[in-house]
Amino acid sequence: MRPYLRRVIPLFTHRRARVAVAAATVALCGAAFAGCSESGTENAGSAGLEPAPAEYQLADVCPENVVVQLQWQPQSDMAGVIGLLGPGYSVDTGNKSVTGPLAFDGKDTGVDVTLRAGGPAIGFQSVPSAMYADDSIDLGLVHGDQLISAAKDQRVVGVTPLLQYNPSIIMWDPSSHPDQKTIADIGKTDASVVVSKDQIFPQWLVAKGLLKQDQLDTSYDGAPARFVGDPTIAQQGFANSEPYTYEHETPSWNKPVAYAMVKDAGYDVYASNVSVRADKLEELSPCLQKLVPMIQQTGKNYVNSPDAINATIVDWVSQDVAFTPYSAGEAAYSAGLLKDKGVIAPGPDGVYGSYDMAKAQSVVADLVPILNADGAGLPAQLPADQLFTTEFISGQVR
Secondary structure, X not given: OOOOOOOOOHHHOOHHHHHHOXXXXXXXXXXXXXXXXXXXXXXXXXXXXXXXOHHHOOOXXXXXXXXXXXXXXOOHHHHHHHOOEOOOOEEEOOOOEEEEEEEEOOEEEEEEEEEEOOHHHHOOOOHHHHHHHOOOOOEXXXXXXXXXXXXXXXXXXXXXXXXXXXOEEEEEOOOOOOOOOOHHHHHOOOOOEEOEOOOOHHHHHHHOOOOOHHHEEOEOOOOOHHHHHOOOOEEEEEOOOHHHHHHHOOOXXXXXXXXXXXXXXXXXXXXXXXXXXXXXXXXHHHHHHHHHHHHHHHHHHHHHOOHHHHHHHHHHHHOOOOOOOOOHHHHHHHHHHHHHOOOOOEOOOOOEOOOOHHHHHHHHHHHHHHHHHOOOOOOOOXXXXXXXXXXXXXXXXX
């Protein structure tokens, strides 16, 4: 996964209009909408999907088009929401988004879903800031530390986590650092640790004495050139991405890297939380009651059957040259790691997509003073139930 790397042109915003013009999509995109392309044309439009049973119909409780802001370009750790995208979806390269029928268990729920890429696509602003700047966004994927950081002025509420923890890593060249096994080991060296400036976990590592402040270099831009050119440095990454891409898809390197997961150092933060603006929670509650269990089930299904969702992700990325390439090999590696490392996994209660509120409160209490030291201005006592809710989580998804 890359570092913490919008709505489609209204051609497909309304379901009736989208179905009515499905046959003309390719012509319209070519003639009038140069940034638009059609995918899954063998089942174009929701008309090819069987309607979902009544308990999974969303038209009466959800927006006609549920808009979800991703935190980066599409990739496998977002499977819980990307897996809701049904066949016949349309990719809008201009707005870095995709729209299609919102499908569950292969059936049409009666509404559409638009997924918008984040990171460079939204000027590297945070997902909470994008949600507060753009009223059309219904849901956003927000890592737990960023959710806490935004609590003062842009509070969003996590309704289910796609990931039980963030698979962030610190990676290094095993030849340059043959004796280092943990992040604390790297902290005992003079190696620069290159990270992106918007990451919160590096300051946590410093606060816990695992790294030194003068080791941090916040110039990381996601490219491998710095690491390849100076293998004495350590660098941030994600366990489900860089170890594969550096060994198999980076010709100037093409060998293994060593790494340690930040979670193993104690940074156990819920990640990719499906979140809603605090002031929209009540309005969207009827939708969330039905939609959240679908997201939970989709994430669970991905663990053992990732191929279909991976194919959608690879296809979407392949249609937009602005995205970093995402190969079938990386997607498969990522799916395996997310399963094997318990990143997509049930919580302690055995439920996929659940919150342990005691854990959530512990993380909040741990991070608030560190964030406040950097000027966040958060209250010293911040209740976790203002930031996470179990209200919509189904205990049946086990």
